[in-house]
Amino acid sequence: MAFKAIGINRSRSTLTILGIVIGIAAIIAVMSIGKITESMIYNQIQSLGSGIIFVEPGSHSFDASSMFARRINEKDLEALKNPEKVHFVKYIAPVSIYSGKVTYGGSNKTYTILGTSGDAMDMFDYNVDYGRMFTDDDVKSGTQVALLGSNVKEYLFGMGDPIGEKIKIKDTNFKVIGYYNDRAQKGMLDLNKTVVIPYTAVNRYLKGTDTFEQLAVKSESDSTVGATAEDIRYTLRETHDIDDPSKDDFSVATPDDFMKQIGSVMAIVTILLTSVAAISLVVGGIGIMNIMLVSVSERTREIGLRKALGATPGDISNQFLFESIILTILGGIIGILFGVGLSYVAMLIINKLSTASEASFVVPPNAILIGFGVSAFVGIVFGLYPARSAAKKHPIEALRYE
Amino acid sequence: MSLIELENITKIYASDGIETPVLKGVSFKIEKGEFVSIMGPSGSGKSTILHIMGFLDRPTDGLYRFNGKTMDEMSDVDLARIRNKEIGFVFQMFFLLPRTTVLENVKLPLLYSEVPEKNWQKLAEEAVKAVGLEHRMYHDASKLSGGEKQRVAIARALVNKPKVIFADEPTGNLDSKSGGVVMDILEKLNDEDKITIVLITHESETAEYAERIIKIKDGEVDSDRIVENRRKIGDGYHK
Ligand SMILES: Nc1ncnc2c1ncn2[C@@H]1O[C@H](COP(=O)(O)OP(=O)(O)OP(=O)(O)O)[C@@H](O)[C@H]1O
Numbered sequence: 117m118a119f120k121a122i123g124i125n126r127s128r129s130t131l132t133i134l135g136i137v138i139g140i141a142a143i144i145a146v147m148s149i150g151k152i153t154e155s156m157i158y159n160q161i162q163s164l165g166s167g168i169i170f171v172e173p174g175s176h177s178f179d180a181s182s183m184f185a186r187r188i189n190e191k192d193l194e195a196l197k198n199p200e201k202v203h204f205v206k207y208i209a210p211v212s213i214y215s216g217k218v219t220y221g222g223s224n225k226t227y228t229i230l231g232t233s234g235d236a237m238d239m240f241d242y243n244v245d246y247g248r249m250f251t252d253d254d255v256k257s258g259t260q261v262a263l264l265g266s267n268v269k270e271y272l273f274g275m276g277d278p279i280g281e282k283i284k285i286k287d288t289n290f291k292v293i294g295y296y297n298d299r300a301q302k303g304m305l306d307l308n309k310t311v312v313i314p315y316t317a318v319n320r321y322l323k324g325t326d327t328f329e330q331l332a333v334k335s336e337s338d339s340t341v342g343a344t345a346e347d348i349r350y351t352l353r354e355t356h357d358i359d360d361p362s363k364d365d366f367s368v369a370t371p372d373d374f375m376k377q378i379g380s381v382m383a384i385v386t387i388l389l390t391s392v393a394a395i396s397l398v399v400g401g402i403g404i405m406n407i408m409l410v411s412v413s414e415r416t417r418e419i420g421l422r423k424a425l426g427a428t429p430g431d432i433s434n435q436f437l438f439e440s441i442i443l444t445i446l447g448g449i450i451g452i453l454f455g456v457g458l459s460y461v462a463m464l465i466i467n468k469l470s471t472a473s474e475a476s477f478v479v480p481p482n483a484i485l486i487g488f489g490v491s492a493f494v495g496i497v498f499g500l501y502p503a504r505s506a507a508k509k510h511p512i513e514a515l516r517y518e
Numbered sequence: 519m520s521l522i523e524l525e526n527i528t529k530i531y532a533s534d535g536i537e538t539p540v541l542k543g544v545s546f547k548i549e550k551g552e553f554v555s556i557m558g559p560s561g562s563g564k565s566t567i568l569h570i571m572g573f574l575d576r577p578t579d580g581l582y583r584f585n586g587k588t589m590d591e592m593s594d595v596d597l598a599r600i601r602n603k604e605i606g607f608v609f610q611m612f613f614l615l616p617r618t619t620v621l622e623n624v625k626l627p628l629l630y631s632e633v634p635e636k637n638w639q640k641l642a643e644e645a646v647k648a649v650g651l652e653h654r655m656y657h658d659a660s661k662l663s664g665g666e667k668q669r670v671a672i673a674r675a676l677v678n679k680p681k682v683i684f685a686d687e688p689t690g691n692l693d694s695k696s697g698g699v700v701m702d703i704l705e706k707l708n709d710e711d712k713i714t715i716v717l718i719t720h721e722s723e724t725a726e727y728a729e730r731i732i733k734i735k736d737g738e739v740d741s742d743r744i745v746e747n748r749r750k751i752g753d754g755y756h757k
């Protein structure tokens with residue numbers, strides 16, 4: 117019977133529960149976006165390990181000059197490798213990227229060529245599954261050796277054994293010395309579609325420069341990351357002749373910075389959505405109270421009749437409370453659906469913005485429980501007054517009501 | 519012990535500092551199984567008496583006893599319970615829930631009773647049959663004719679097997695034919711099921727279905743007499 121009464125004023129009810137819908141959607145969004153970013157941070161740490169510092173050219177302030185900023189080059193690398201200048205360094209791996217045609221026999225295809233050093237192998241777990249790694253000597257002398265990602269090996273060699281074969285990148289021959297199994301993507305690079313060669317070889321034969329896209333530095337522990345990063349900044353200012361830190365033409369990013377950025381964005385999003393939730397729920401609750409008061413007054417005679425037939429004040433009060441809870445829970449269910457949708461969109465945006473790692477989609481089950489709980493609670497709080505006023509009606513006066 | 523005992527009942531309405539004495543010391547008794555009509559001019563206090571007898575309102579002063587229980591000693595929840603269990607109401611305006619079937623309307627008092635839910639359907643069907651509306655069981659109550667509506671209201675009053683039915687001008691909104699059907703049903707309930715009936719009416723033909731007529735005037739009992747040529751079922755009914 118409660119459902120019927122709600123049905124009568126469907127359009128009015130729909131408008132009224134909008135506030136509840138928005139409020140609950142915001143609560144769900146806050147909770148799942150929190151979980152999603154948490155999962156992303158977790159993935160980030162999982163894939164890159166903690167204590168990693170990325171050094172890149174350009175100040176990261178998006179002015180045009182940073183486009184032409186000085187590259188990070190081999191001289192910088194040598195300076196950073198000096199343990200007197202930069203402390204607590206465990207690994208330091210240059211990343212030199214080239215995109216070029218890889219040929220073997222009759223087939224060729226364009227792949228990413230990653231030039232790096234042995235340190236990267238340990239740092240990012242890039243050790244080969246078959247064959248051997250290139251040595252420090254290979255790196256030093258720029259030997260033409262190559263490691264193939266699983267897709268590259270598959271495409272060029274099929275089931276055959278590539279080790280010892282010669283492939284051509286651009287115009288230079290490289291000897292395949294190892295290859296990888298399928299690897300899950302970590303960070304920006306899909307190792308499966310990559311050929312890994314010594315950075316010296318990339319720079320000498322393919323790019324003809326002595327610069328890097330990035331240097332990845334691993335500090336000895338989480339507690340030394342800050343000190344290492346500061347040493348790197350200091351050293352690069354020296355090699356780049358910079359006195360004023362605000363004129364830095366490079367950027368040094370630590371996971372801490374990254375987390376801090378995400379953390380502050382999350383804090384703003386949380387505060388924003390929480391206040392949206394609170395305001396909408398109060399506004400929605402007042403709407404519910406209003407619609408229930410109208411309903412109580414429209415149904416005064418029905419209340420009188422029910423009392424005449426033996427309904428106690430408690431029965432009447434429960435009936436209207438139940439109706440208001442049904443309304444708010446209905447709003448809550450729609451809000452939960454909207455909130456889940458909102459969180460999904462948020463996840464897509466987070467993944468677009470952060471190239472570093474994939475956020476996975478999670479809606480915490482307790483968010484849904486809380487969504488239900490809060491909507492029922494709003495129904496009770498704002499339904500109480502109309503329900504009490506219905507319960508207090510005198511049966512005769514209610515029956516006489518025109 | 520009488521089923522209903524009123525002793526010097528008074529009722530004074532006070533609003534905006536003006537006191538309106540409506541009942542000025544009403545006393546009478548009604549026995550179990552009686553069929554009593556209450557008559558009197560408009561505004562004389564008939565409905566007020568009925569509301570007090572039906573535990574819908576409390577008197578300002580005086581003693582009201584129902585089946586040995588005194589109203590003074592009962593809480594509002596007790597009043598609701600006794601209305602539900604012992605009393606059936608039939609009003610001039612029917613008061614059926616719209617957009618609700620006949621059967622659901624008749625079930626309404628069961629909602630507030632201690633009768634287990636599994637018996638509701640059977641009890642409601644029996645009550646609908648007792649007023650001869652079994653072919654309208656699942657019809658929307660608001661689409662029935664006036665006479666049919668009043669019969670649904672009687673079925674609803676019956677469903678909890680009350681000791682007494684209070685009917686306040688049940689034929690007031692009906693034409694003479696359907697009024698006759700309603701009165702025949704009340705007469706039969708009194709005769710066969712021994713349900714006490716208290717009926718308010720201003721039509722003497724209707725009042726004469728009862729065995730006794732109490733006349734109220736200006737909030738006091740004016741006369742209380744036995745009906746000599748009591749109407750019986752099938753006597754016909756003319757306004
Ligand atoms: N809540 C109230 N406040 C003030 N006066 C009231 C109230 N309820 C009823 N009255 C007055 O009490 C008097 C008796 O009312 P009651 O309804 O009992 O009359 P009645 O005999 O049933 O009349 P009718 O035949 O017209 O139904 C009337 O004069 C009415 O105006």
Ligand SMILES: [Mg+2]
Pocket residue numbers: 564565566686
């Ligand atoms: Mg009256």
